[in-house]
Amino acid sequence: xxxxxxxxxxxxxxxxxxxxxxxxxxxxxxxxxxxxxxxxxxxxxxxxxxxxxxxxxxxxxxxxxxxxxxxxxxxxxxxxxxxxxxxxxxxxxxxxxxxxxxxxxxxxxxxxxxxxxxxxxxxxxxxxxxxxxxxxxxxxxxxxxxxxxxxxxxxxxxxxxxxxxxxxxxxxxxxxxxxxxxxxxxxxxxxxxxxxxxxxxxxxxxxxxxxxxxxxxxxxxxxxxxxxxxxxxxxxxxxxxxxxxxxxxxxxxxxxxxxxxxxxxxxxxxxxxxxxxxxxxxxxxxxxxxxxx
Numbered sequence: 001x002x003x004x005x006x007x008x009x010x011x012x013x014x015x016x017x018x019x020x021x022x023x024x025x026x027x028x029x030x031x032x033x034x035x036x037x038x039x040x041x042x043x044x045x046x047x048x049x050x051x052x053x054x055x056x057x058x059x060x061x062x063x064x065x066x067x068x069x070x071x072x073x074x075x076x077x078x079x080x081x082x083x084x085x086x087x088x089x090x091x092x093x094x095x096x097x098x099x100x101x102x103x104x105x106x107x108x109x110x111x112x113x114x115x116x117x118x119x120x121x122x123x124x125x126x127x128x129x130x131x132x133x134x135x136x137x138x139x140x141x142x143x144x145x146x147x148x149x150x151x152x153x154x155x156x157x158x159x160x161x162x163x164x165x166x167x168x169x170x171x172x173x174x175x176x177x178x179x180x181x182x183x184x185x186x187x188x189x190x191x192x193x194x195x196x197x198x199x200x201x202x203x204x205x206x207x208x209x210x211x212x213x214x215x216x217x218x219x220x221x222x223x224x225x226x227x228x229x230x231x232x233x234x235x236x237x238x239x240x241x242x243x244x245x246x247x248x249x250x251x252x253x254x255x256x257x258x259x260x261x262x263x264x265x266x267x268x269x270x271x272x273x274x275x276x277x278x279x280x281x282x283x284x285x286x287x288x289x290x291x292x293x
Contacts, residue, residue: 004242011239012251015232020258022228023106027097029220032213035094036203038221039087041214043196045225050189050234071182078178078187083194085171086233091199092164100157106256107142108161114139115169116249123173130288131246137285142256145278169249175237176245184237192229250289257282 029038097105113135117127127135178187203209214221240248257279 002242008239008241008243009247009251011235012243012248013254015235015239016252016254017258018227018232018235019252019255020261022224022232022255023097023259025220025223025228026094029217029224030094030098032217033209033221034203034207035091035098036199037207037209037214038217038224039091039094040196040199040203040209041221042225042229043087043090043192043199045222046229046233047189047193047196049226049230050185050192053185053234054189074178075182075186075190078174078182079190080194082171082174082178082187082191084198085167085174086191087195087198089164089167089171090195091202092160092167096157096160096164098157099155100161105157105161106259107145108158109165109168110142110253110256111139111162111165112169112172113246113249113253115166116172117246119169119173120246125245127244127246131244131250134250134285134289135246137281137288138250138253141278141281141283141285142253143278144281145256145260145275172240172245172249172252175240176248179237179241184241185234188230188234188237192233247289250286254282254286 026038033041093105093109100108117132117135120127175187236248236252239251260275260279
């Protein structure tokens with residue numbers, strides 16, 4: 001692996017760490033506010049958090065006016081497209097969390113590690129045998145980790161989460177396309193401004209947003225807004241540059257492992273032998289994906 005690939009792999013792992021702690025924050029936040037209100041608030045926070053970063057770090061060398069105009073047009077197009085996609089994915093997940101357990105939600109959401117290679121086959125990017133084996137191992141590990149009862153029954157919330165995984169898969173592939181063409185931080189800022197604006201429509205139509213309720217839920221909202229949204233999704237966009245999207249999806253799926261380990265280390269939620277085995281299999285799958293062909 002090149003130094004760039006190693007660096008970007010670490011960025012995606014850091015994103016997975018941040019996301020791994022976000023499922024609990026999302027569940028806690030909805031004890032005070034409703035799903036679309038939560039998504040709207042976190043999206044705008046995530047977008048505004050990135051503005052200083054764009055001002056400080058986003059300055060580039062001046063380029064020719066026609067090229068600059070072309071870049072801005074491409075950036076707007078990418079931001080709107082990614083914003084619509086991430087809006088659908090995040091709201092599906094947020095609504096599902098009203099009734100679905102955190103462990104099951106993590107497992108079903110991370111099934112994008114299966115869907116991404118399937119999309120790749122249809123667009124002519126067939127994954128090798130090694131990556132296919134890594135995906136199978138990762139799914140097995142996630143099942144051991146997240147499905148504690150060992151049984152699986154499909155409910156309405158689970159269908160929403162499966163749709164969420166499919167939409168996240170599309171987002172990963174779209175980001176893979178644009179990450180070499182536009183500035184990653186600006187793309188992340190635009191996509192979440194679009195997500196927040198779109199989520200505000202059903203929020204105003206179907207919910208009763210309250211500023212006092214949002215202030216009561218300030219901790220989970222601020223965490224998911226500033227870190228999970230603003231930082232982690234930016235790390236995803238920057239980190240996917242130069243990486244195979246299947247490898248990127250495997251790295252990001254470690255959020256389910258991090259979620260379980262955080263609960264064990266911070267909250268004292270002991271892990272069973274089954275869950276520890278799931279963590280080990282997941283890590284083995286990631287290592288397998290990184291080995292030379």
